[in-house]
Amino acid sequence: MTGEQEKAREDIANRLARIAGHAASLKRLWDEGRESREMLTQVAAVRAALDAVGRAILEQEIDHQLSRALVYGVSDEASRALKEALDRLL
Amino acid sequence: MTGEQEKAREDIANRLARIAGHAASLKRLWDEGRESREMLTQVAAVRAALDAVGRAILEQEIDHQLSRALVYGVSDEASRALKEALDRLL
Amino acid sequence: MTGEQEKAREDIANRLARIAGHAASLKRLWDEGRESREMLTQVAAVRAALDAVGRAILEQEIDHQLSRALVYGVSDEASRALKEALDRLL
Amino acid sequence: MTGEQEKAREDIANRLARIAGHAASLKRLWDEGRESREMLTQVAAVRAALDAVGRAILEQEIDHQLSRALVYGVSDEASRALKEALDRLL
Numbered sequence: 240m241t242g243e244q245e246k247a248r249e250d251i252a253n254r255l256a257r258i259a260g261h262a263a264s265l266k267r268l269w270d271e272g273r274e275s276r277e278m279l280t281q282v283a284a285v286r287a288a289l290d291a292v293g294r295a296i297l298e299q300e301i302d303h304q305l306s307r308a309l310v311y312g313v314s315d316e317a318s319r320a321l322k323e324a325l326d327r328l329l
Numbered sequence: 330m331t332g333e334q335e336k337a338r339e340d341i342a343n344r345l346a347r348i349a350g351h352a353a354s355l356k357r358l359w360d361e362g363r364e365s366r367e368m369l370t371q372v373a374a375v376r377a378a379l380d381a382v383g384r385a386i387l388e389q390e391i392d393h394q395l396s397r398a399l400v401y402g403v404s405d406e407a408s409r410a411l412k413e414a415l416d417r418l419l
Numbered sequence: 420m421t422g423e424q425e426k427a428r429e430d431i432a433n434r435l436a437r438i439a440g441h442a443a444s445l446k447r448l449w450d451e452g453r454e455s456r457e458m459l460t461q462v463a464a465v466r467a468a469l470d471a472v473g474r475a476i477l478e479q480e481i482d483h484q485l486s487r488a489l490v491y492g493v494s495d496e497a498s499r500a501l502k503e504a505l506d507r508l509l
Numbered sequence: 510m511t512g513e514q515e516k517a518r519e520d521i522a523n524r525l526a527r528i529a530g531h532a533a534s535l536k537r538l539w540d541e542g543r544e545s546r547e548m549l550t551q552v553a554a555v556r557a558a559l560d561a562v563g564r565a566i567l568e569q570e571i572d573h574q575l576s577r578a579l580v581y582g583v584s585d586e587a588s589r590a591l592k593e594a595l596d597r598l599l
Contacts, residue, residue, distance in 0.1 A: 252359055255355050258355065258356075259349070259352045259353040259355065262345075265345050265348065265349065266342065266348075269341060269342055275387070276390075276413060276414055276417060279387065279417040279418045282379055282383040282418070283383070285379055286379045286383075289375055289376045290376070292372060293369060293373070296368050297369065297595065305578055308575055308578060308579060308584075309578060309582065309583075309584055317575055318571060318575055320366075321571050321575075322568050322571060324365055324366055325564065325567065325568070325571075328369045328372070328373055329560070380509070388502050388505070391501050391505075392498055395485070395488055398485055398488060399489070399493075399494055404485035404486060404488075407485055408485055411481050411485075411501075412478050412481060415481075416474075432540065435532075438535065439535065442525075442529045442532035442555075443533070445529065446526050446528075449521060449522055449525050450522065455567070458566050459566055459594055459597040466556055466559045466563075469555055476548050477549065479545065480546075504549055508552070508553055
């Protein structure tokens with residue numbers, strides 16, 4: 240793995256750790272009886288963070304599949320993998 | 330709180346607990362080096378669960394605001410609160 | 420219909436007319452061979468306008484159902500209708 | 510353009526033509542005074558069709574950029590273009 244790829248992996252790990260903490264706090268806020276509007280704001284914030292990390296994982300996959308296509312000199316497998324990755328997220 | 334409202338609160342608490350567990354597992358899967366396609370499937374699953382709980386909270390708010398409007402005999406405040414709740418989710 | 424409701428109806432009619440025009444232009448841009456990135460920007464813009472008009476229709480429905488609940492003095496039917504409207508949009 | 514690419518272009522053109530027709534019908538339905546729930550169903554249907562055509566355009570771009578990367582033997586430009594395309598849609 241290159242330094243850049245390692246940094247990208249770490250960035251995603253950090254985002255996922257923050258999302259886990261944020262998701263755990265949703266349960267606490269609910270148990271404390273917070274207002275619906277506050278709950279909805281927090282739910283939307285966690286969802287936005289999930290969207291962002293999903294995009295980051297997909298971007299990493301784009302680079303991975305482009306490298307594979309160049310190594311093997313063919314694009315069929317990379318094309319199929321990227322479309323499948325996209326399908327899972329959208 | 331009526332029995333039905335209490336059941337709705339509990340249902341939302343249970344969903345939030347499951348979402349927290351699922352979000353924590355995302356971090357673990359990433360640290361284990363799972364494939365991007367599996368990660369994206371799991372990210373999409375947590376997001377769908379968040380969407381569903383957000384909708385459940387909003388439905389609870391609809392009932393709460395309708396009751397308030399009937400008690401006070403006016404709808405302005407309930408209208409404002411529901412539109413604000415919707416804005417936060419969408 | 421009150422003046423305010425009539426204005427809300429007109430606002431939605433105007434938004435829908437603009438969306439129809441924008442959607443028709445997507446086909447023209449494609450036939451002219453515009454770049455994918457420009458197409459995707461325009462597709463996202465039409466989608467955002469659709470989301471906004473859907474929200475406006477839902478807000479109108481909120482006011483309609485709150486008025487009905489106050490007229491009849493019960494909220495069951497209004498609650499059911501609003502949740503169904505929400506389901507269709509989300 | 511290969512036969513397959515030409516077919517993909519035509520498929521997208523057909524989808525965009527249907528979306529334009531569907532979007533125009535939204536305005537007509539509204540002017541006829543259709544119920545909110547019917548309007549919301551139709552708005553959601555047009556939005557789903559837009560999402561699908563956006564995905565189809567992005568898939569075409571994936572193939573285009575993979576081909577370019579293989580022709581030039583480098584992936585930087587293709588990586589940048591695909592991430593930008595993704596950003597516009599998401």
